[in-house]
Amino acid sequence: MHRGKGMKFVGDSRVTDPASRPKKMPKDYSEYPGKTEAFWPDFLLKEWLVGAVFLVGYLVLTVAHPSPLERPADPSDTAYIPMPDWYFLFLYQLLKYEFASGPYNVIGSIIIPGLAFGALLLVPFLDTSKERSPWKRPLPTGFMLLALAAMIFLTWESVANHDWVAAKAQGEIKAPVAKVEFDESSEGYQIYAKASCISCHGNAFEGGIGKPLIGLKYTADEIVNIAHEGLPGGMPGGTFQGTDEELHKLAEFITTLQPEGK
Template sequence: MRRGKGMKFVGDSRIPANKTRNVPKDYSEYPGRTEAFWPNFLIREWLTGSVFLIGFLILVAAHPSPLEQQADPTNASYIPLPDWYFLFIYQILKYQFAGGDYIVIGALVMPGLAFGALLLAPFLDRAPGRNVSKRPIATSLMLLGTAVTIWLTYESVSAVDYQQRSEQYLVDVEAQETEVEIDTEAAGYAAYESSCMQCHGEQLQGSGNNPSLLATEKSVEEIKDIAVNGIGSMPADMFGGSEEELQQLAEFIKQTAEANGGGGSGGGDSGGGSH
């Protein structure tokens, strides 16, 4: 037999004769039930995320978050607040059965049940459709969680004067940036360090609700009276030293204020803040 004569070539049915482009399957026979991941689903999700991100960036640029005070371990009156996305949990802790003796319920049990319900929603509602009207359990839990979060956040924000906190922050920063000459060798410095520094700062600049002592217009006798009897929200008997130490303390505050340009209108109530 001659070479090649009688040989037959058989095609493999697993290999298509004509190459086809990578085109997604036609899902028109199943309307509303499924779709191609690329490009239909992916492009729609990408566009949705882009619109949300642009809107969020515009909101942040138009309404920046208010600045808070810098961390100050000597300021016992400052009340820190969590970031805005945790304010709803912060608000829960203010209620009677979610704070104080029931702090475990407010901090762990209630948030755990809420987030646990959201995690279980896909398993409780296994309807095949994607229409929200056909997913009553998942839709109800999501709407309820969103509404409660927004309401608790609003309640927390409305109870705080962020404008005042922001202005106080700027005052504290300005005071910290000002060079203050403190005579640590003065006779009254030790009394100030033990009795007043924790509320009025290392440089008498004040902090939080405690005013600066650098701009006081009070006399030495008035400062002594405030240290003993208090003023405003400052309680009495904050100073527990001797009469001589009290005199040295008052003279130290007055001399320090005068040496640093004191006597302005901003410190009329020296020691008027809460301790």
């Protein structure tokens, strides 16, 4: 306030009439075809409504059909074949192929998935088109369809293969057993019976706990080496009960076991 100038008052916005305040209006998007709707609250409200419908439907489905749970873990059950969750089954199946398993495990577990997911991540940078039609965007559309088809196929293969292996382990599916003619009085068979090989590989070499010994593609020296060192995921090493001379005779005998008709 200055002398001779009178007195002036400044209004406080906190005590003004709410009706006189300017309303917050959404921006005008009319210049952008297809985007004439305000994000808040119009578009976001629709998103919430759609999400609520799916959430309620998911909860109803969960209550009506609970997730199947397997029996408690039993370490004594050697026939049980564990499986990962369904969203990892396509990667699980990939590791079963020869080019992505064993010595090439790095290819199946890191390189192939890394290239696939890396290609999907690069799609937005490789395709900068503003078109929305999938037919006018062949590159990203092709990548997505290829990835989806691969995941569906590998998932289906994993489930089908697991069911077959589980049925085979439970004895529901029996693989044809090759037969071989041999002389039980021969020295090789006597060593085979004496060394308790029968308990794992069967009386007629048909297999059991261990693999069949008919038609093996191993030399005698390789069989001796397997008896000493074992096979990864299969026969343990050092299980032969006998001398080295008996082991070599047994290995020579096993190489003569060829299926009938061959």
